[in-house]
Amino acid sequence: MNEISCKLLVVGGGPGGYVCAIRAGQLGIDTVLVEEEALGGTCLTVGCIPSKALIHVAEEFHRIAQAARNPVAGVRSLGARFDLSEAMTWKDGIVSQLSSGVGALLRKAKVRVIKGRGTFRDGKTLVVATPDGEQFIRAETVVIATGSEPVELPSLPFGGPVLSSTAALSLDALPATLAVVGGGYIGLELGMAFAKLGTTVTIVEAGPRILPAWDEDLTMPVLQNLRRLGIAVMFNAKAEGYADGILSVAQAGSIEEVASERVLVTVGRRPRSRMAGIADLDLAMDGNFLHIDARCHTSMSGVFAIGDVTGEPMLAHRAMAQGEMVAEIVAGHRRHWDHRAMPAVCFTDPEVVSVGLLPDQAAARGATTTASFPFAANGKSLSDHRAEGFVRVISDAEGREILGIQAVGSGVAEFAGEFALALEMGATLQDIAATIHAHPTRGEAFHEASLRALGRALHL
Numbered sequence: 231m232n233e234i235s236c237k238l239l240v241v242g243g244g245p246g247g248y249v250c251a252i253r254a255g256q257l258g259i260d261t262v263l264v265e266e267e268a269l270g271g272t273c274l275t276v277g278c279i280p281s282k283a284l285i286h287v288a289e290e291f292h293r294i295a296q297a298a299r300n301p302v303a304g305v306r307s308l309g310a311r312f313d314l315s316e317a318m319t320w321k322d323g324i325v326s327q328l329s330s331g332v333g334a335l336l337r338k339a340k341v342r343v344i345k346g347r348g349t350f351r352d353g354k355t356l357v358v359a360t361p362d363g364e365q366f367i368r369a370e371t372v373v374i375a376t377g378s379e380p381v382e383l384p385s386l387p388f389g390g391p392v393l394s395s396t397a398a399l400s401l402d403a404l405p406a407t408l409a410v411v412g413g414g415y416i417g418l419e420l421g422m423a424f425a426k427l428g429t430t431v432t433i434v435e436a437g438p439r440i441l442p443a444w445d446e447d448l449t450m451p452v453l454q455n456l457r458r459l460g461i462a463v464m465f466n467a468k469a470e471g472y473a474d475g476i477l478s479v480a481q482a483g484s485i486e487e488v489a490s491e492r493v494l495v496t497v498g499r500r501p502r503s504r505m506a507g508i509a510d511l512d513l514a515m516d517g518n519f520l521h522i523d524a525r526c527h528t529s530m531s532g533v534f535a536i537g538d539v540t541g542e543p544m545l546a547h548r549a550m551a552q553g554e555m556v557a558e559i560v561a562g563h564r565r566h567w568d569h570r571a572m573p574a575v576c577f578t579d580p581e582v583v584s585v586g587l588l589p590d591q592a593a594a595r596g597a598t599t600t601a602s603f604p605f606a607a608n609g610k611s612l613s614d615h616r617a618e619g620f621v622r623v624i625s626d627a628e629g630r631e632i633l634g635i636q637a638v639g640s641g642v643a644e645f646a647g648e649f650a651l652a653l654e655m656g657a658t659l660q661d662i663a664a665t666i667h668a669h670p671t672r673g674e675a676f677h678e679a680s681l682r683a684l685g686r687a688l689h690l
């Protein structure tokens with residue numbers, strides 16, 4: 231058996247693991263990264279990137295197809311045609327370009343990458359099954375970055391017509407009908423994309439609302455557009471089983487039948503926290519997640535954990551920020567998790583972005599001021615013909631501290647950076663009011679929402 235040793239061993243090459251390894255390499259730490267699949271993990275290979283590529287393609291197709299039926303501002307198209315296999319080839323090209331890019335960045339940082347599945351022997355040693363045989367790795371410090379995987383429903387095991395998000399992102403034919411079980415991030419992002427490509431979509435959601443982590447005001451424009459796209463949404467509904475093209479759904483005491491060529495199950499993801507010998511390390515847990523402290527240290531000395539395996543929110547930028555921090559801690563820097571802002575973006579149409587506290591969370595801490603500004607009063611949104619939604623700012627009652635910022639609308643994902651910066655820098659409403667926002671941009675709605683909270687909106 232080959233045997234190597236290193237200062238830092240990172241297990242998992244997703245956004246958490248590869249960022250940790252690159253930063254450690256930059257800091258001169260002798261680092262080994264073990265990844266069994268392609269570099270980039272869930273996010274780059276079967277998550278964020280391919281889903282956004284599919285969403286983009288669907289939007290392009292939808293817009294052109296719509297312009298044949300409903301010309302907008304004098305623009306008429308002669309119709310649109312869609313080739314799924316060309317779209318998939320384009321999407322795969324982006325994924326492989328980015329994955330190779332991660333490989334190049336790791337090489338530049340002098341990180342040794344070992345391809346294969348790792349299994350922990352103990353908290354300092356890993357055995358990797360590589361194509362060339364077993365590789366034994368001994369490390370001073372270990373980072374577990376094994377990520378997460380889709381939750382499977384016992385009544386709807388993955389396979390054949392029952393798709394996980396991974397399978398849905400690699401279809402070779404568009405289904406005529408699709409039932410999506412779960413109205414959260416993935417179900418809505420992909421469900422809307424398939425509807426725009428011409429699939430008849432039904433969403434089956436167990437709860438009373440879509441995107442249940444957010445308030446109804448924020449998600450209402452998304453629900454309205456789901457309906458405009460002809461997507462049926464079933465609430466308080468539970469998928470019971472699937473046979474002969476029919477999904478049985480229990481709702482309000484009866485069983486509904488939803489005809490669906492394919493069923494996409496998106497009811498959450500579970501951490502990979504018990505496999506690969508991790509369970510035998512006997513680490514402290516937070517439910518199914520590995521327990522970590524403010525430095526991402528687990529309950530075992532010299533063993534860190536980052537990313538989806540450590541808890542909610544399971545987002546790529548959280549994993550990356552943790553990875554960077556842990557590399558610096560291993561290099562001897564004094565770091566701990568002290569971020570005020572964790573942006574969350576849902577790439578539905580319209581998009582939703584939230585940073586900081588929601589209105590009820592802020593209200594639970596004391597008196598607040600909440601003000602919103604509608605895109606319907608924003609010149610750029612009207613001239614883009616996308617005026618639905620709003621920006622909302624929540625501050626303490628005196629307007630001294632901004633506590634939360636949300637927006638729903640076309641393209642608001644790009645506001646995530648400005649919103650997070652405002653919270654991270656401890657901006658007040660006055661700071662935003664005193665910041666000149668370029669005209670005409672949709673970002674002026676953030677400026678106006680802050681002015682409105684101060685009682686002096688200019689354009690409303």
Ligand code: FAD
Nearest residue numbers: 242244246266271272273277278348377537538544545546
């Ligand atoms: P992962 O990305 O899951 O990476 C873990 C890696 O570890 C994997 O590559 C795996 O192969 C490897 N691994 C596991 N065990 C072993 C082992 N024993 N040996 C070797 N290798 C191993 N997040 C966002 O922020 N924005 C989005 O827009 C977004 N969209 C998404 C869309 C979809 C469809 C999905 C499924 C997820 C999306 N996410 C999004 C979530 C995001 O992908 C995850 O939060 C992120 O990938 C977590 O990073 P990670 O490094 O913790 O784990």
Ligand code: NAD
Nearest residue numbers: 412413414415416417435436437496497498499544575576
């Ligand atoms: P989710 O937690 O976002 O949504 C799951 C939904 O399924 C919820 O609305 C829940 O009420 C519902 N549900 C649960 N059990 C059900 C059942 N038996 N029948 C019907 N509905 C049921 O989960 P997801 O969409 O699978 O996404 C997983 C995670 O991936 C997200 O939480 C997020 O962290 C990450 N993600 C992020 C993005 C992004 O940042 N844009 C995109 C996709 C995924």
